Amino acid sequence: MAKLDESLLAHLPPFSLLGREQIREILDLxxxxxFEEGATVYHESEDAGRFYLLLDGTVRALHITPEGEHVTxxxxxxxxxxxxxxxxxxxxxxxxxxxxxEAIVLWWPMSLWPQFIARYEGFATETYRTVGERLxxxxxxxxxxxxxxxxxxxxxxxxxxxxQTGRKAEGGILIDFPITRxxxxxxxxxxxxxxxxxxxxxxxxxxxxSRRKQIMVCEPQSLTALSxxxxx
Amino acid sequence: MAKLDESLLAHLPPFSLLGREQIREILDLxxxxxFEEGATVYHESEDAGRFYLLLDGTVRALHITPEGEHVTxxxxxxxxxxxxxxxxxxxxxxxxxxxxxEAIVLWWPMSLWPQFIARYEGFATETYRTVGERLxxxxxxxxxxxxxxxxxxxxxxxxxxxxQTGRKAEGGILIDFPITRxxxxxxxxxxxxxxxxxxxxxxxxxxxxSRRKQIMVCEPQSLTALSxxxxx
DNA sequence: CAGGCATATTGCGCCAGAACAAACTTTGAT
DNA sequence: ATCAAAGTTTGTTCTGGCGCAATATGCCTG
Numbered sequence: 001m002a003k004l005d006e007s008l009l010a011h012l013p014p015f016s017l018l019g020r021e022q023i024r025e026i027l028d029l030x031x032x033x034x035f036e037e038g039a040t041v042y043h044e045s046e047d048a049g050r051f052y053l054l055l056d057g058t059v060r061a062l063h064i065t066p067e068g069e070h071v072t073x074x075x076x077x078x079x080x081x082x083x084x085x086x087x088x089x090x091x092x093x094x095x096x097x098x099x100x101x102e103a104i105v106l107w108w109p110m111s112l113w114p115q116f117i118a119r120y121e122g123f124a125t126e127t128y129r130t131v132g133e134r135l136x137x138x139x140x141x142x143x144x145x146x147x148x149x150x151x152x153x154x155x156x157x158x159x160x161x162x163x164q165t166g167r168k169a170e171g172g173i174l175i176d177f178p179i180t181r182x183x184x185x186x187x188x189x190x191x192x193x194x195x196x197x198x199x200x201x202x203x204x205x206x207x208x209x210s211r212r213k214q215i216m217v218c219e220p221q222s223l224t225a226l227s228x229x230x231x232x
Numbered sequence: 233m234a235k236l237d238e239s240l241l242a243h244l245p246p247f248s249l250l251g252r253e254q255i256r257e258i259l260d261l262x263x264x265x266x267f268e269e270g271a272t273v274y275h276e277s278e279d280a281g282r283f284y285l286l287l288d289g290t291v292r293a294l295h296i297t298p299e300g301e302h303v304t305x306x307x308x309x310x311x312x313x314x315x316x317x318x319x320x321x322x323x324x325x326x327x328x329x330x331x332x333x334e335a336i337v338l339w340w341p342m343s344l345w346p347q348f349i350a351r352y353e354g355f356a357t358e359t360y361r362t363v364g365e366r367l368x369x370x371x372x373x374x375x376x377x378x379x380x381x382x383x384x385x386x387x388x389x390x391x392x393x394x395x396q397t398g399r400k401a402e403g404g405i406l407i408d409f410p411i412t413r414x415x416x417x418x419x420x421x422x423x424x425x426x427x428x429x430x431x432x433x434x435x436x437x438x439x440x441x442s443r444r445k446q447i448m449v450c451e452p453q454s455l456t457a458l459s460x461x462x463x464x
Numbered sequence: 465c466a467g468g469c470a471t472a473t474t475g476c477g478c479c480a481g482a483a484c485a486a487a488c489t490t491t492g493a494t
Numbered sequence: 495a496t497c498a499a500a501g502t503t504t505g506t507t508c509t510g511g512c513g514c515a516a517t518a519t520g521c522c523t524g
Contacts, residue, residue, distance in 0.1 A: 071378045088364025132320025145377035146303045146421030189378035
């Protein structure tokens with residue numbers, strides 16, 4: 001395998017406090033791996049043997065119910081750690097992770113976890129910050145699911161995605177990975193039919209523009225309005 | 233203030249690995265405080281100045297939306313830590329915490345947190361296990377809110393409460409703190425009306441028995457059935 | 465024990481959104 | 495080009511459960 005360059009990690013929060021040699025050390029312990037779009041990295045409740053860093057692409061954490069329904073818990077953008085079950089005192093992965101687009105990851109055996117925490121300055125702190133952020137996101141999800149209507153949930157989900165992975169494009173901000181109506185409905189707890197109707201309506205109003213597997217938000221303000229307004 | 237006894241902490245997971253002197257140390261740093269039923273311990277987004285151990289009673293973490301709706305995130309049973317914002321890399325509390333019944337807590341200034349983590353064996357590990365468990369609970373909530381119907385959500389919420397704080401009583405298992413239909417609806421993302429109807433119906437079937445602010449589950453199996461069954 | 469307040473029950477109408485159904489479009493493979 | 499598969503749109507029907515409103519019941523206070 002080609003030797004990995006230190007600059008890959010140097011600017012990422014979990015490693016930003018570390019010196020060159022330490023990063024070299026870490027990289028030499030890592031394995032890099034490429035995943036196709038839609039590939040499964042690991043399954044829920046599997047033994048948590050590795051922890052991962054997402055170098056490029058997007059992955060999502062999801063659950064599959066006994067009835068076969070998919071519920072998306074979380075999207076992870078490039079640059080973040082995932083599969084960090086040990087940070088939560090768990091020995092199995094709490095969710096299934098699959099790639100949303102082609103993805104490049106680094107991984108380390110979980111047996112190295114304690115030494116990463118102990119040896120590398122800032123690694124623990126940043127990791128727990130990440131955990132805290134995800135927890136916050138989940139709380140927001142719960143609140144939204146509890147009190148918001150479908151339309152509001154879809155609107156704020158779109159806003160969140162734009163915020164996390166939006167890429168400037170002409171006429172709006174593009175969500176930077178392939179996303180279907182079904183995906184959106186898995187994130188919002190509704191059906192793809194309803195999402196389709198909403199997007200069509202919004203497109204007519206010029207708020208979004210959507211092609212197959214692609215959504216561009218043209219008027220974020222309008223979505224914000226939709227997501228907060230309590231309709232009469 | 234009366235001196236606290238070491239036996240208070242000795243058997244609790246975060247401290248169970250510690251020796252007598254260490255526990256003494258910890259207790260001497262602690263302040264104990266009693267809260268009335270329904271009292272607020274701290275508010276969301278307040279500066280996280282303390283971390284808490286719940287010695288007796290039950291507290292709940294909740295959010296209040298701008299519109300004034302309450303969403304209950306989590307119940308914390310006696311013996312657990314809460315307000316551990318620092319474990320999540322946060323400097324403010326992520327939710328409001330209020331007591332559900334009369335409660336006794338110990339608290340320490342958050343400035344002691346780093347030293348607790350560093351000095352006391354097992355404290356960090358157990359803390360993160362707690363975080364992991366709560367995260368798991370939240371995931372379950374999200375899944376339930378996404379794919380289950382109101383009746384199923386109420387049923388499984390009742391089961392969870394029975395599981396966490398149930399106390400054997402004649403004729404069934406009693407939920408060991410005062411709980412209103414409104415509370416239940418805040419936990420399940422529905423209205424108190426619907427909860428009331430459901431409880432009435434279940435009472436007629438002999439599945440539960442409810443007085444004012446009190447619910448007893450007589451036939452857990454029936455609730456389990458209700459919570460999983462995919463109604464035609 | 466009277467009055468007042470919080471909690472609970474119940475009936476009714478209505479509508480957001482799910483379920484079902486079917487056609488259409490884009491993409492990619494042969 | 496042709497075909498198949500995946501994704502999307504749109505129409506119609508139906509219902510769970512919310513909103514509103516009135517009433518009942520237990521609980522606390524003075």
